[in-house]
Amino acid sequence: MGGGFAGLACARELGGKPIRVTIIDRNNYHLFVPLLYQVATAALSPADIAQPIRRILRRHDNIEVVLGEAVGVDPQSRRLSLADGSSLHFDRLVIATGSRYNYFAHPEWEPLAPGLRSIEDARLLRSRILRGFELAERQPDPHRRAELMTIVIVGAGPTGVEMAGAIAELAHYTLARDFRHIDPGAVRILLVEAGKQILTSFPDGLSTYARRRLEAMGVEIMLGKSLEDIDGDTLVIGGQRLRAGTIIWAAGIKASPAAFWLQAECDRSGRVRVATDFSVPGHPHIHVLGDSAAMNDEAGQPLPALAQVAQQQGRYLGQSLSREFTGRAPLPPFRFRDRGNTAIIGRNAAIFDFGKRRLKGRLAWLLWAIVHVYLLVGFEKRLLVSIQWLWRYFTYQRGARLITQPPPPLSQGLPDQGKRAAMPTDDNERMKPGDQAPAGTEGTGENLCPTCGGGGRLNGEPCPNCEGTGKVIEGIGGG
Template sequence: MPASSRHHLVVVGGGFGGLQLVNDLKGAALDITLVDKRNHHLFQPLLYQVATTLLATSEIAWPIRRLYRDRPEVTTLLAEVEGVDVVAKAIRLTYGKTIRYDTLVVATGATHAYFGKDEWEAVAPGLKTLEDATTIRRRVLLAFERAEIETDPAVRQALLTFTIIGAGPTGVELAGIISELAKSTLPKEFRRIDTRTARVILVEAGPRVLSGFSEDLSAYAHRALEGRGVEVRTGQRVTSCTQAGVTIDDTFVACRTMVWAAGVQASPAARWLGIAADRAGRAIVEKNLSAPGHADVFVIGDTASVLREDGTPVPGIAPAAKQQGAFVAKVIRARLNGQSEPAGFRYRHQGSLATIGKRSAIIDFGRFKMKGALAWWVWGIAHIYLIGTRSRFAVAWSWLWSYLSGQHSARLITQKETMRDRCADEHGEQ
C-alpha cells in the first residue's frame, strides 16, 4: 500500500453495512480500503428471485469498483481475509499479502448453517450468493427438462418434487414462486409432462411459518401457500438429506431438488479478533459496535451480535446492517474531528415484509399490519426504492412483464451439467 499520512480505514465486506459506511464517509479526511472476496455488491433480499427465474443476476448485483470509480480515496481489493493481527493492526489476505489499518471495520456477513450436517450442502444448497442462486435455478429448470424425457413414473415424480427446508422469509418466498412457476408459467411449454402435478414441500421444525411475524400474519401466509399448492409441514424435521430425497421425521420423500433455508452461521470474525461469540458465531460487541478490548476495530451486520434495549437481538436484515454502517461512520467522523462520539447504537425497526407470491404478501409495521394484494404492491414499491437507482427500471420492468404475461424473464440454464448430477438424477444414488 502507498505510504500516506492520512488515517487509513480498512473495511472488510462489501455488503449493506460496509457500503453504507463507505458512502457515509464521503468527504472525510481519510483513505479507505474496501476488501471483498467477490467483485460485486449483492442486493440479497431479491436473491431468491434470481433462483426462481424472475430476475437476472445483473439486476441485483453491481461491480464494487464501478460504485466507487469517482471516489479516489477508496481503493477496492478483490481478496479473502485469512486473519487479523490486532497487535500489529494488520489483516492477512490471500496470496500472502498484508494490509495495515488505523481503523478496521469487519462486515463479512454470514453463510449457511447445517447444524452439524455439512454434507447436506452438496444436495441442498443454501441461498446467500449469486452462485447459489444460479445453481438452484439450474437445478429447478433441469428437473422439469429431465422429467420431460423420463419414462419411469417414479423417477419422474421424484424429479417433479421440490423440497425447501426452513420456513423463514427465504423459504416461504422460494416455495411460493416455485409453485407458481410449475402451475402457471410452464404448463403450456411441456408436452409429455403436466408441470402442474409438481409437488412443492415446505418443511419447518417450528410450529409455524414466518415465526418472526405475528401469529395472524403467519397463519395468513400458511393459508396462502397452501392455496398455491404448497405442502406446508410445520413441527417436522428433516432427519436425512441425500441425492435420492429427504426424510421428514420418519417418512422418506423421493425428491431430486432440495434447497436449504433453515439457518445461518456468521463469518469467523470473532475467531480472527479473539473475542467472544454467540451460538451462531456472531461476534459479541460493545454498545458502540466496537470489538471488546479493541476500540479501533468495529464489527457490524450479520457478523455482529447486537442487542436492542429490551434484550432481544437485532435482526439480521439489510436495514439493520445499513443502520450499523451509518452509526460507525458517525463514530469515525467524530474521532477524526476530535469531537465526542455518539451514544451507543440504537436499532430502529422499520417493519418486516415477506412475499408469498404474485399478489400476496404480508407487512408488519408494529401497530399497522397489512396482507394480501395491497401488501404485495407495497412490498414491491419498497424493494424498488431500496434497490438503488441503477437497477430500479430493470427490476420494475421484469416484474411488470411477469405480472402482465405470467412469464419469467430469466429462465436460461447456463451452468454446465456435471456427471454427478446426471448419475444422481438418473439412478437416485444415495
C-alpha cells in the same frame, strides 16, 4: 471487510472525508440479497440485482476498492491477511463479512441441499429446478417422474416461504405451456419447518395468512418436522423417507469466521458480541457489523440478521468514525429503528408488519415491491427491475429460464440416476463418463438397454447411462 449492506453503508458515510478508506470484498459487486430468490426462480438475472462496487463509490476519491478474500486478522500487529499471501495494515478495521448457511454439524449436506447466499447459489438452484422439469419430460416411469418434480425446501423463514411461492408460480404459470409430456403444475413443493408455524418472526395472524395462501397455491407445509438425513436425492423427514429432484436449504445461518480470527466472545450463531460502538471488547480498534455482530435492542432481544439492521449499523459507525477522526463530539449509543418487516408469498399476496400496524394482501404486496425497488442501488437497476416486474405481472413470463450450471458429477450421486450411472455394470466394471455402455451377455436380455444395447438397465428400469447415444452421460438426472 465486506461490500454488503453494512460495509457499503459505512464506506459511503466515510466518502469525501479526510480519511483513507479501503474496502475489500471477494466479489467486485454489491449484491441485493433480498431479491436473490428471484434469480433462483428465473424472474430476474444476476446483473439486475448486482452493482459493481467501484461504480457505487466512483465519486469518492478517498476510497480504494480491493478485490480479495480475507483469511485472518492479527489484532496486535494490526494486519489483515489475504488469500493471495499479501497483507494490509490498518488503523481501524471494520468487519462486515455477513453470514453463511448453518447445516448444524452436517457439512456433507451442503452440496446436496444448497442454500441461497450468492449469485453462484442462485444460478445453481435455478439450473437444478429447471433441469428437474427437463428430466421429467423424458422420464417414462410415472413414479420416477413425480420424484423429479418434487422440490423440498428446508426452513420456512422468509427465504423458504418466498422460494416456495415463486416456484409454485413458475410451475403453474410460466412453464405451463412449455412441455409436451408433463404438466408442470403437477410439481410437488414441500416446505419443511421444525417449528409449529412458518414465518415465526411475524405475528401469528400474518404467518397464518401466509400459510393459507401457500397451501392455496399447492404448497405442502410440514410443520413440526425436522430433517434427519440426506443421502443423494433421498431425505428423511420426521422419520419419513422421500425422494426429491431438488432440495433447497433455508433453515438457518451462522456468522463468518470473524469470531474465530479474533478469539472473541460470540453467541451460538458465531456472531461476535460487540460494545455499543460496535467495537470488540479488548480490541477497540476493531469493529464488527451486520450479520457478524451480536447486539441486543432496548428490550434485550438480539437484533435480527436483516438488511435494514446492517444498513443502520453501517451508517452509524461511518458517522461515528468520521466524527472521531475530525475531532467532533461522539454520537450517542446506537439505537435500531425498526422500519417494518415484510415477506412476499406470491402474486398480489404479501405481509407487512409495522409493529402496531399490519398489512396483508394486495396493498402489502404493492408496498413490498416499492420498498425493494427503492432499496436497490442505482437508478438503472430500479428502472430495469420495475419494467421486468410489470412485464411479468401482465404476461406471466420469466425471461431468465436458463440452465447454466452443469449437472453434479457422478461421485455426488445427485439424484438417483446419477448414482446408478456410477454403479458396477453387469460385467462388474465401473462406467466412466464417455465410456461405451457395455453390451449385455447372452441370457441377460432383461438387463439390456433397448436404446444403446448396453447393460445399463437395472431392475427393469430405463437405462440411466445414455440418452440414445450409447455413451455414459455425466450426471444424468443430476438435480
